[in-house]
Amino acid sequence: MQPSKFMSVFRKLFGVLLAALLLGGALKVGGDLGNDPAIEGSLKPEKVHREAAEEIVERLELHYRRLKFDDALSAQVLEQYLQDLDPNRLYFTQQDVDDFQPYRDQLDNQLRDGVLEAGYSIFNRFQSRLEDRLTEILAILEGGFQDWDFDGDGKVLVDRSEADWAEDQDALDAIWRGQLRNAVLSMRLNGTSDEEISKRLINRYESQLSRVRQNTPEDVFQTYMNALAQTFDPHTNYFTPHNSENFDISMSRSLEGIGAVLQYEDGYTKVVRLVPGGPAAKQGQLSPADRVVAVAQGDEDMVNVIGMRLDEVVDKIRGPKGSKVRLEVIPAGRASEHDTRTIAITRNKVVLEEQAAKKEVIEVDHGGDTLKLGIIEIPAFYMDFNAFHRGDPDYTSTTRDVAELLVELRKENVDGLVVDLRNNGGGSLLEVNKLVSLFINRGPTVQVREAGGRVSVENDQYPGMLYSGPLAVLVNRYSASASEIFAGAMQDYGRALIVGDQTYGKGTVQTLLDLNHGKLKMTNAKFYRVSGSSNQNMGIVPDVTMPSLVDKESIGESSLPNALPWDEIDPAKYQRYQDLVPLLPGLRERHDARIGDNPEFVYVNQLRDLLNRANERQELSLNAKQRKAWQEDFDQRRLDIENALRKHRGEEPIEKMEDLRALEEQRALDPDSNDEPLDEDPYLRETGHILADMVSLLREQRVADERAS
Known part of the structure; x- marks a missing residue:
């Protein structure tokens, strides 16, 4: 034998x-x-x-x-x-x-x-x-x-x-x-x-x-x-005594690291989200849904972390301020676990100031008219709880910062306002409720349903609006939790247009319970909009949708196993400011016409289609010639898409895929090269056009109503 x-x-x-x-x-x-x-x-x-x-x-x-x-x-x-x-x-x-x-x-x-x-x-x-x-x-x-x-x-x-x-x-x-x-x-x-x-x-x-x-x-x-x-659901977790202090293993707290929230999934350490203002977010190369397969300290050899406990991986990624960590990751959506890239990140502390709301004014040329647009970027819903509980009148909070920025923008006579919540993963419920109060004149802000069925309503207790002008809220797939509460309230009240991509869909509330051995993080409540619709699973569906490179099949609540479903409860008592729904067909038609030949959005749509075709493959050939032919065709299509955008931007074309990878590595080593002025952000500029269209359509509607009466 x-x-x-x-x-x-x-x-x-x-x-x-x-x-x-x-x-x-x-x-x-x-x-x-x-x-x-x-x-x-x-x-x-x-x-x-x-x-x-x-x-x-x-x-x-x-x-x-x-x-x-x-x-x-x-x-x-x-x-x-x-x-x-x-x-x-x-x-x-x-x-x-x-x-x-x-x-x-x-x-x-x-x-x-x-x-x-x-x-x-x-x-x-x-x-x-x-x-x-x-x-x-x-x-x-x-x-x-x-x-x-x-x-x-x-x-x-x-x-x-x-x-x-x-x-x-x-x-x-x-x-x-x-x-x-x-x-x-x-x-x-x-x-x-x-x-x-x-x-x-x-x-x-x-x-x-x-x-x-x-x-x-x-x-x-x-x-x-x-x-x-x-x-029970993907947000209910058990923590042993060794790691029970790390609620969701967030490296954004008092520890120095890269500013990322990680979770263990299928033997890999997966990036859930990046902390606004953190080293990883600033560096710009690590993304949610990337999987970490190896970690190296400085220039030392990589240490494989596949199958390693999450707390052990986190310990390897954390380190003193100013030191460098290298991560070998499988980028989100890659078919092969061996198709990896290496990212170098310099560790630092994530300070509250880095997450602070910021403002800028940009001008958008809309049909021959110049629109002066105020932008308020809110990376997170933050609050200095220690200072608040001490009674410090100058405690840091999102709402206080945004209120000051609104006063400044009002002095600059802006024609409209965009609240940018892209990549905002949430934060303080107290802060998001207070932020809603700046844009409505009293009323409910969010409903919370407990496990036993009791529903409580959070309300705006402050009379008056600090800003009552034209408003748009820009969101993407990484906008979650508190961001969705704010966007949902603005949509329900008819107070703002929601623009961008369908949001994450995190509409549940967790509590951390002490056990005789470790801790249990358990879902015990659900958020509902004032209209009665849940944020859970579905997220916030924008009024006007923007092209996106994010694969919703792999990112978001709906992609998680055993996620709680979307549902509805009775609406709270609230009064809409205006009904924007009749305007949406016209707004979408104008938007589609504008971006149809816009090179920035054509690039996003074409690249997303290319990635979708790659991700839809169910099998990989083990024939070297067939595999090489497929790869060469994919690389050429990728280069064609990239070079079309580079031509529009007045940049030299890239001839080989190796050169594109080298350029991406260069960007990884020089994070500051990824920064672009806000007035060149195509998503903000298009949001400005949509806002101008809304003002124009509302004016036409009022004229028609006056004539009819």
Whole structure:
């Protein structure tokens, strides 16, 4: 018998024997704290974990969703846990998954009783599969790949999250051969030498293997409890005592870092959002939905962080002010995990002043008339709570700053105002309510529905409006939470036109609960607009939509698993200032005519279409000629789109994709080169045109109404 066939038969027989020995007692359920079922593997829970599990279950029964701990929930938790452990279905086989099926209707009972046998047995099986697989991969890579054949018709799936589980280890071996071949081919096509490919892949898998072998019972507990929490909604999370101080692991607080909010997803550290005024936002190259695969201090070698705990990755990214950190990231939307780029960021503190509201006045030529447009940019809804609670009359706040800016703009006799909330991820609820009060004359600002159904209404207590003129609110997909409350209120009152892209859709409220072991962040309420419509999931739909490069399939609340749905409640009592809805068809028609041949927006639309076509690929060819031909065609289309815009701007064309990548790297090293004057921002200028159209249409409407009367 050939060695490969012998190993195949041996592995199958050993797998059956191992399952019979280990699962004979492992899949029994029930028992109390002193008599847990047998756990497969070496990692086992401690008493404190069992007690914490019971407490977490008690707290989750008060979650906004009020899900019952029954067999249906048990099945969802099992699916979520398997998804969290093996999102791309590269380690478990169908036989493994079949072995776990007796748990499908038992996890609710186990968790309620503080029994963690299922979570630990499944994790131990996963760890064993992962260690074996990584060891095999390293052996293959050590043997070299220079003689691999890339002439066949093989293919690999881009996304394996919905693929069938491999039938057995032989089938999984075949999948992994494709994965490794794809990694080598992807890196070769990017111009990486075989020597460097070998070095990088071996380093990646050695680091991952080393990290896996350091897993502790605490790691298992955190992973299992988060599978349970995430079944309720994506913003409900469990934090161990080690990282419970990091609410959402935000590096924008008192710690020095890069100013990014991160989360763990499918083995990767994913960028959720950038903190306004932070080093990463200023540098301009890191984006939400990018995945960090390696971190380096200064000019040192990269350390692979795939599979590493989030708090460990955050510790590596944080560092003293003035020091440099390099991140190897998979940019958002890239099909291959080996298509990476390196970003260098100098660490610094994010100070409140960097997030402060700013103003500027620009002039827009509209049909021969010059429009004087006031711009107020609000990066975040901030408030110095410490100074506020001390009674300091000069405490820093968004509303106080914006009020001062409005007074200054009024003296400059602006014809209209744009409140720029692009990339504003939210902040203080108190501040957004007060900000709404500057633009309405008393009335409700937002409704909050608690888990039990009670609805409370936040109101503007201040009479009068500080600004009553023409108003537009500019938003994008990264405008979230408090930004959506403000934009929704302005839209409901008919007080402003909302312009830009559909917003993030974060319309839930969380509270941080202390546990006997760690903390639980749990969703306990939902925001609703004064019209009764929820901000959740749908976000704010603009009155006039702008082209955007953001892929809404991968960014936003609607892209998150188990996100709470959009719904409605009864409207609050409020009075609209004007009905802008009848004007929208005319505004959109004029807008579309203007941007149809505007090179800035043509560039965005064409590049988005190109990226969409790339992202829609379900398979990647492992044939080097076919893959190279596709890449060359993509690169040429990318260059054509780029050069059309450069021609419009009076810049020299770029001849090769390598030159474009070099230019992007240069921009990464020189963040200040990314800054452009506000009066050259095409989105602000077009918003000015839309605002001028609104004023014109309102004037025509008033004249028509007067004639009719």
